[in-house]
């Protein structure tokens with residue numbers, strides 16, 4: 211065990227810090243759930259990619275830096291430290307990207323990954339359906355092979371960023387007689403294909419952060435199938451592993467929220483201390499964000515040395531989503547009567563971006579497999595309790 | 598950056614685990630409750646023969662010359678079996694204290710600790726009572742701002758019974774004629790270093806205790822049937838168990854970081870230790886709460902082994918600094934103006 215950064219790691223951090231200092235927009239971008247903000251964020255992805263900071267873990271020929279997980283964590287730390295823009299293509303770069311590298315053909319990787327990295331093609335995830343939420347194996351939308359095309363019919367929902375995205379990676383039932391996990395296929399769909407209708411769904415903040423996607427005899431070339439026909443479930447499980455595992459939510463984000471919460475508490479200490487629970491909650495925020503960071507480094511080191519991620523990764527999603535919710539709840543309590551005010555309201559001084567964060571934190575325990583589903587997985591697969 | 602244990606450290610843990618699982622069964626712990634002093638000299642001899650009593654004793658004094666980080670996984674295993682013998686106290690508190698005192702004291706006592714001939718205990722103001730004072734050959738005691746080093750003939754012991762029958766606690770009165778060994782700043786520094794190590798020991802044992810309570814309960818709820826099926830198949834029971842697993846998972850790395858920080862003499866160790874102890878003891882207390890519930894009335898009995906681990910977890914949570922002490926330490930730090938907080942400040 212040696213918990214100090216190597217000279218190379220320090221130099222890498224310094225290089226990332228320098229570049230970000232020069233390139234991160236001085237003014238926060240508009241929300242990527244507005245058309246203008248979406249374009250701004252797409253442009254930012256292109257800037258990141260030009261600096262080769264888009265996906266540092268990717269190979270160099272794809273515009274990456276072939277970084278290991280530790281360097282990736284360092285990059286994320288620098289990224290969140292300066293509050294750089296959220297990643298509009300996160301479903302692509304963090305979820306589909308790694309899945310493609312594992313299951314994609316060379317043709318698919320060459321065709322898809324560079325445009326994903328540059329933000330030229332933004333990806334949505336199309337798995338959930340009205341009757342297939344937690345129970346994803348209940349997917350009913352169909353894809354029928356007809357020559358060199360699949361013909362797709364059905365409906366997806368809750369598809370994040372789908373309003374303005376270019377592509378969606380989806381799961382369809384290719385074998386109409388199949389049950390549950392069998393007979394599903396992973397297919398990549400251009401969202402401008404004829405027969406597709408995207409209906410935006412406003413989220414808690416009123417902005418269309420996700421959408422329904424309707425498919426009416428949509429033709430998609432077979433070269434867009436990822437993995438074998440009928441093997442969709444196992445490909446999807448790999449993606450879900452990346453989602454719940456390290457990639458989607460690195461600790462830096464939560465450590466920065468905790469740091470800002472400490473500042474918020476210190477600025478408002480006189481009123482905040484009227485509620486004795488607040489100080490304890492701030493303390494807890496710091497400790498849990500640190501724990502998340504320490505655990506993530508420990509896991510990353512283990513993986514770098516050839517270890518495998520196991521069922522304990524399901525603890526990850528529960529831990530960060532509850533931490534995020536608790537931290538924002540505490541901020542709401544500190545802000546008191548100001549907490550409900552939108553940031554541009556004339557008397558909303560000092561409210562920062564806490565309200566947005568509070569709203570979004572409500573979704574953490576739901577998306578990427580609800581926390582109840584994660585608890586089932588922990589009990590059954592990690593602890594070995596009976597089904 | 599390498600946050601993993603070495604092959605050697607992991608192998609040593611395996612062999613100590615096997616040894617402890619064989620030798621420190623719940624039956625033997627119950628038997629020790631019936632003994633006069635609650636300690637088993639034969640077991641201590643075995644512990645010494647494995648090199649464990651002297652694990653942190655320097656090689657020149659016949660020990661293994663290992664440090665806090667080498668020991669932390671073993672302390673977890675001591676927790677897993679709820680070892681009554683004062684191994685964690687010896688390796689993490691008494692030996693490092695003697696090493697810091699150095700000189701004749703170290704030369705006289707460290708070799709005897711390594712062979713198992715002598716036991717040394719440390720008692721601080723924070724402790725209220727002194728653990729295992731009754732079998733100690735030397736006692737290092739903080740009284741007010743003074744530090745005393747005394748032999749059994751210089752003290753009077755008053756036994757205090759704990760709800761955990763394995764814990765042997767004593768109020769220790771020092772004969773009036775005895776002069777302090779150290780005073781003021783020097784005494785304070787020694788005591789606070791000892792407190793950190795003692796707290797680390799609690800945290801590491803709490804990890805093992807929580808895991809043991811999980812394991813006992815997964816087994817029990819897999820067998821016990823109600824409504825025609827194992828109670829472990831009920832989601833309310835599963836989720837209560839999963840909640841422990843989540844808290845336990847995120848308490849581990851802080852404990853390892855604290856052990857590392859102490860072994861490297863980092864000043865941040867103070868904060869790391871309090872953080873680790875709070876997280877680990879909280880996980881163990883949640884384990885106690887949720888596993889007794891999953892046992893139903895069985896969990897409320899003396900017969901079922903669960904309480905051996907539960908009671909130790911309760912006790913450790915408020916010794917070597919209670920929750921208020923450790924929370925205040927972390928809070929003072931994070932609310933101070935020179936705190937290093939946020940992304941990139943952890944290491």
Ligand SMILES: Cc1cc2nc3c(=O)[nH]c(=O)nc-3n(C[C@H](O)[C@H](O)[C@H](O)COP(=O)(O)OP(=O)(O)OC[C@H]3O[C@@H](n4cnc5c(N)ncnc54)[C@H](O)[C@@H]3O)c2cc1C
Nearest residue numbers: 335336337338343344368369370573576577578579580582
């Ligand atoms: C912000 C956000 C973004 C999303 N983005 C995407 C996306 O991009 N692509 C996509 O495909 N999906 C997306 N989703 C959908 C998400 O994956 C689903 O919401 C989630 O899987 C839960 O499904 P559901 O909403 O149908 O809830 P349901 O499955 O109806 O669950 C409702 C409640 O019942 C509980 N429940 C259900 N089954 C069980 C069980 N077996 N045991 C215990 N409790 C149970 C759940 O935990 C939950 O509390 C997104 C969701 C949100 C909130």
